[in-house]
Amino acid sequence: MDKAVFHITQDIYGRPNVASHQHWEGDFNLSHSGDWIVLALTTNGRVGIDVEEIKPVNKDIMHYALSNQEFQMALHQPLHVFYELWTLKEALFKTGLFPNLSPHLLDTTVIKRTRADLSTQLLYLDQRHPVTICWNNSSTNVKLTTLNRHQLLEE
Numbered sequence: 001m002d003k004a005v006f007h008i009t010q011d012i013y014g015r016p017n018v019a020s021h022q023h024w025e026g027d028f029n030l031s032h033s034g035d036w037i038v039l040a041l042t043t044n045g046r047v048g049i050d051v052e053e054i055k056p057v058n059k060d061i062m063h064y065a066l067s068n069q070e071f072q073m074a075l076h077q078p079l080h081v082f083y084e085l086w087t088l089k090e091a092l093f094k095t096g097l098f099p100n101l102s103p104h105l106l107d108t109t110v111i112k113r114t115r116a117d118l119s120t121q122l123l124y125l126d127q128r129h130p131v132t133i134c135w136n137n138s139s140t141n142v143k144l145t146t147l148n149r150h151q152l153l154e155e
Contacts, residue, residue, distance in 0.1 A: 015096050029094050035149045036125050040133050048094030050087040051131040054080055065089065067107035080130065084122055087132035091120065095134055 009019040018024060026043040033051045040049035062082055063071050066089075074082040088108050092098060095118075098106055111118065120134045 011096065013096070013099050015094070031090075031094075031131070033129060036129055036131075037147050037149070037152060038125075038131050039147075040135070042135055045136045046095040046097060047133065047135040048091040048096070049131065049133045050090030050094060051125065051129055052083050052087050052090075054083050054128045054130070057082060063104070065103045067104055067109075069107060069109055083130050084132070087130050088120060088122070088134070091132040091134035092118070095136065097136070 007019055008016050010016055016030070017027065024043075025045075026041065027045060027047045028039065028041045029047050029049045030040075031038050031049050031051045034053045036051050038049050038051045040047045057079070059075070062074060065086055066074060066082075070085050070089075074085055085108060089103060089106055092106060092108065092111060093101075093103070097118075112120075117137045118134060119137055120132060122130060122132050124130055
């Protein structure tokens with residue numbers, strides 16, 4: 001894609017997208033945490049990505065971020081389980097397919113059962129940084145690129 005023929009805009013929810021390019025049906029999404037920046041790019045469909053740093057979290061924040069079922073599951077698990085759920089939930093939101101839901105109303109256990117058109121993948125960039133990517137199945141060509149701050153500045 002020629003850089004001169006497109007520009008990045010935001011929708012009403014603040015989600016970035018490529019505007020004014022007639023032949024591109026793809027999507028992209030960015031996330032960052034600590035020294036990590038992640039970019040998800042697809043040539044067709046929608047994509048969302050989220051990375052978080054695992055660190056102590058207040059139970060009130062967990063309760064706000066998770067559905068009741070997710071909260072009960074995460075409450076009695078190691079901390080990384082909360083962050084795996086949180087990155088999944090954020091990646092789902094960041095596809096732009098669930099714009100009017102608050103975090104505690106989006107139950108990932110229900111979404112995984114009822115939305116066969118969505119695919120997700122959980123990865124760890126290192127021991128403290130889970131990243132989840134979500135895309136709809138029309139997006140058959142998903143590319144995940146990870147750079148830490150130092151790699152980005154070297155380019």
